[in-house]
Each structure stands twice: as C-alpha cells, then as structure tokens.
Amino acid sequence: MAAVEAAREVSTLKDFYDLMHETAVIRRGIVKALIESQPVATSSLEGLRRSRRALASISRSGEQYRLVLDSTNHIDVDLSYEIGELDKDILYVEKGEPGLIQHLDNLHDDFEQQVSKVVGLLSGMHFNAFITDRDGTINNYCGRYGSSIQSAYNAVFVSRFSASRVRHPIVLTSAPIRDVGLIDVSVSPPGIFIHAASKGREFIDMHDRWHSFPIDDEKRALIESLEARLRELVSQPGYQKFSLIGSGFQVKFGQITLARQDISSSIEPDESKALLHRVSEEIAAVDPEGKHFRIEDTGLDIEVILTISRTGNDELKDFDKGDGVRYVAGAIGLDMRRGPHLVCGDTSSDVPMLQAAMDASPNDTYAVFVTRKESLAARIEETCPKSVIVEEPDVLVTALNCLSSSLK
Numbered sequence: 439m440a441a442v443e444a445a446r447e448v449s450t451l452k453d454f455y456d457l458m459h460e461t462a463v464i465r466r467g468i469v470k471a472l473i474e475s476q477p478v479a480t481s482s483l484e485g486l487r488r489s490r491r492a493l494a495s496i497s498r499s500g501e502q503y504r505l506v507l508d509s510t511n512h513i514d515v516d517l518s519y520e521i522g523e524l525d526k527d528i529l530y531v532e533k534g535e536p537g538l539i540q541h542l543d544n545l546h547d548d549f550e551q552q553v554s555k556v557v558g559l560l561s562g563m564h565f566n567a568f569i570t571d572r573d574g575t576i577n578n579y580c581g582r583y584g585s586s587i588q589s590a591y592n593a594v595f596v597s598r599f600s601a602s603r604v605r606h607p608i609v610l611t612s613a614p615i616r617d618v619g620l621i622d623v624s625v626s627p628p629g630i631f632i633h634a635a636s637k638g639r640e641f642i643d644m645h646d647r648w649h650s651f652p653i654d655d656e657k658r659a660l661i662e663s664l665e666a667r668l669r670e671l672v673s674q675p676g677y678q679k680f681s682l683i684g685s686g687f688q689v690k691f692g693q694i695t696l697a698r699q700d701i702s703s704s705i706e707p708d709e710s711k712a713l714l715h716r717v718s719e720e721i722a723a724v725d726p727e728g729k730h731f732r733i734e735d736t737g738l739d740i741e742v743i744l745t746i747s748r749t750g751n752d753e754l755k756d757f758d759k760g761d762g763v764r765y766v767a768g769a770i771g772l773d774m775r776r777g778p779h780l781v782c783g784d785t786s787s788d789v790p791m792l793q794a795a796m797d798a799s800p801n802d803t804y805a806v807f808v809t810r811k812e813s814l815a816a817r818i819e820e821t822c823p824k825s826v827i828v829e830e831p832d833v834l835v836t837a838l839n840c841l842s843s844s845l846k
C-alpha cells in the first residue's frame with residue numbers, strides 16, 4: 439500500500455482553478471469509459487476523492503471558502519456547485535445510477551413526478567434538432583464560469599440521449615467557446631454535440647471545425663481595438679481583480695464581458711461603479727457615436743455587445759440566441775422546417791431559440807424549460823403548447839437519460 443497522500447493544498451484562486459480543471463480531465467476519462475460500457479479506472483475514482491478532500495481543506499469563513507487573490511487581497515467564495523457535483527460523481531461511480539438517482543430524489547422536491555412529466559411528453563420520440571442552453575438548464579448553475587466543470591453523470595445522461603435520439607444536438611450558450619469557454623468546461627465525448635458559443639455567433643461542429651458568424655471588417659477592427667484596451671486595463675494592478683472574480687474577463691465572438699462584482703460582493707460598491715464608468719470611457723474612445731456597441735450592465739457583469747443590422751433595413755439590434763439558431767442551422771444544413779425539435783432553456787434570453795424553432799416548425803416543436811418563475815413559465819406555455827416546466831437541471835438530465843435508455 440502506498441503511504442497516505444498528504445491533502446493537496448489549495449490556497450490561491452489559481453490553485454483552485456487548476457484543481458477544477460484537473461477534475462475535467464478525470465471526468466472525461468470516466469465519461470468515455472461509461473459511454474463505452476467499460477469499467478471506470480480506480481485511479482479516476484481516487485482522483486475525484488482527492489479533489490473533494492482538497493476542496494474541503496480550503497480555509498473557511500462561515501459558509502464560504504477563502505481563497506487568496508494576491509499578497510493583499512482574498513476572496514470568499516461559495517463552492518456548493520463544485521463540492522455538490524463532485525459528491526454526485528463520486529456516488530455515481532461508487533453506487534451506479536440507482537445510488538445517484540436516490541440521492542437526487544432526496545435533494546429535490548417531487549423529483550420523480552417532475553421526471554415523469556418530461557418523459558411523458560417526449561417518450562418514444564426522435565428529434566431532428568435538440569437545441570439547449572447549458573447553465574441552469576442542462577447544467578446546475580455555478581457562480582463562476584471558470585470552475586463550472588460539467589459533472590460526469592451529467593455528461594453521460596445528456597450524451598446518451600443525444601447520441602440515441604437526436605440527429606443534430608446543439609448546446610448553445612452565451613459564454614465564449616474557449617479560454618475559458620464551453621469547450622473547457624464540457625466533459626462530453628467529442629463528436630456528439632455541436633458546441634455553439636457567444637450566443638451562437640461561433641460554433642465547433644461534430645468534426646471539430648470552428649465556424650463564425652460573419653462580422654464586417656469595420657466592426658471587427660473596432661471590437662479588436664476595444665478588446666486590446668480592456669485587456670490592457672485589466673492587466674493594471676488596481677484592475678486585475680475584476681478579471682479574477684465572477685464572470686472575469688471574457689472575450690466572446692462579437693461580445694466582451696467584464697465582471698464588476700460577484701455574488702459575494704467581494705468588490706467595494708464605489709470601486710465597482712468606477713469600473714463601469716471607466717469601461718464606458720474606453721468604449722466611447724473607439725465608438726464616439728455609440729453606433730457599434732451597446733452596454734448591458736447586470737450589476738455583476740458589464741456586457742459590451744456588438745450590434746448587428748437586420749437584413750433588409752438599417753435597424754440595429756443585438757444578436758440573440760434565435761439569430762444563433764438560424765446561423766448554426768444554415769451553416770450545417772439543418773432544415774428547421776423539418777421537426778420534431780426539442781428546445782431547452784432556463785431564462786428569457788433562451789426564448790428566442792424556442793421562437794426560432796416555432797417559426798420554422800410550429801406544429802412539431804417541443805420545449806422543456808427549467809424555471810421557478812411563473813412569468814417565464816407562462817411565456818413558454820404561450821409560445822409553445824407542447825412544453826413542460828421543471829424546477830431543476832437534474833430533473834431534465836435524468837429525464838433525458840430515461841428517454842435514451844428506454845429504446846435499448
């Protein structure tokens with residue numbers, strides 16, 4: 439027997455992200471084995487347990503975990519996603535599907551009834567397109583994108599459904615594609631999903647080829663210049679922390695996100711407001727007439743969005759996820775007029791994806807949305823009669839797994 443390994447020390451935010459990205463590598467191995475009906479390597483299970491112990495050893499501040507940012511600053515973070523998903527994966531590998539399902543049933547109210555509702559709507563069906571949002575929909579919500587590594591059970595469930603029931607499975611997110619993006623936090627085997635990011639302005643197809651929505655040269659030059667200015671800004675000592683908290687600094691295709699606050703309010707309110715002001719000045723410097731960029735401030739994130747012109751007129755609008763669906767479908771030769779389609783989401787920004795499918799195939803589009811908001815639920819039911827609402831991503835992915843195995 440090897441000597442008991444000392445617990446790995448995680449003290450800085452960088453140690454933490456490194457550890458989480460190692461769990462992605464371990465999880466990819468587990469998912470590959472399970473999809474191929476092979477046994478999971480003992481070293482993989484040990485790797486998950488070691489990561490779990492390392493997270494548990496981080497120093498605490500009440501319910502939160504304290505990570506060092508630099509020599510003078512620290513940040514207190516909520517790690518319930520990272521820890522909760524590791525626990526589920528360890529249980530899944532140790533006890534199999536029944537052990538995990540029992541755990542999910544204990545965690546969530548009316549779990550079984552909600553799963554049955556989805557299975558009842560979609561039972562026996564094969565889909566031409568499955569278009570789904572990621573965070574909060576098929577993946578439990580995590581406050582930091584960089585550590586929102588997909589869990590192994592989740593990847594197995596969603597991949598099985600997509601491989602056995604869907605011709606064109608598309609994950610469509612507003613996050614970037616890489617560095618850190620959708621590809622980095624996904625652990626599904628290659629060749630199962632089309633990974634569409636930046637609201638569908640860019641995607642990686644089933645054959646690992648990257649595609650992007652055409653942006654004219656003038657707009658491309660402007661966004662590159664703004665990106666360089668903001669990159670320079672967040673490299674300055676006083677501003678660096680904004681790239682390390684919450685959503686951080688994300689360069690998406692046609693959109694840039696910079697966090698000004700996180701859910702734990704790690705930044706002083708005045709400092710957070712000052713950053714917003716500073717970013718507005720940087721934008722005004724490259725786009726003095728305000729024609730090309732629009733700022734969306736969520737209070738936590740500053741989203742700088744490149745506007746697009748609608749075909750046929752001069753009206754400017756933001757690129758939404760419905761535009762993303764139309765772009766991806768056109769680029770891969772997916773005829774949206776031919777259903778059935780399944781569209782899944784969890785916020786109002788996902789409704790344009792459903793609308794795009796309904797416009798093309800009004801009688802053959804199905805929807806499952808994950809929300810506790812009555813107003814959004816009502817809007818989904820109004821938009822798509824063949825829809826159900828559930829409360830948790832775990833309900834949706836478990837239902838998808840049931841729907842895939844029921845054929846075999």
Ligand SMILES: [Mg+2]
Nearest residue numbers: 571573574784
């Ligand atoms: Mg979402």
